Amino acid sequence: MRDNIRQDIRIILNDIKCSPEYREYLRTRSIVKADEKLKLRAEEARRELLRLAELNPAESDPYMGQMELAERMPEVLEYGPIRDYLRADADFCRLIREITDFLIDGLEFEA
Numbered sequence: 001m002r003d004n005i006r007q008d009i010r011i012i013l014n015d016i017k018c019s020p021e022y023r024e025y026l027r028t029r030s031i032v033k034a035d036e037k038l039k040l041r042a043e044e045a046r047r048e049l050l051r052l053a054e055l056n057p058a059e060s061d062p063y064m065g066q067m068e069l070a071e072r073m074p075e076v077l078e079y080g081p082i083r084d085y086l087r088a089d090a091d092f093c094r095l096i097r098e099i100t101d102f103l104i105d106g107l108e109f110e111a
Contacts, residue, residue: 012099016095016096016099019095021088021091021092021094021095022092022095024088024091024092025088025089025091025092027088028081028084028085028087028088028089029085029088029089031081031084031085032081032082032085035081038079038081038082041079041082042081042082042085042086045082045086046086046089049086
């Protein structure tokens, strides 16, 4: 039975890898990673977004976090590649969260 589950998961992984969210995430990540300064600023911004999400877990919408981040670190989100990467990261995280929620909702599981 576990082999069937693994096979189904491989199919889901392939679907995720073909999704526009994942492809955009990979595209923007490669741009940011190609420049060490961009990479460091993006990592700093992402850490701040995660910190903001931890402060307000009930409101952990990545877009709301980006708005708050824009107030705290406006120079970061004004820079296109970092802004694009953070948006793609948020979109991909939202996709993964939807998949996880769908799985948990389909089971009698109390988290």
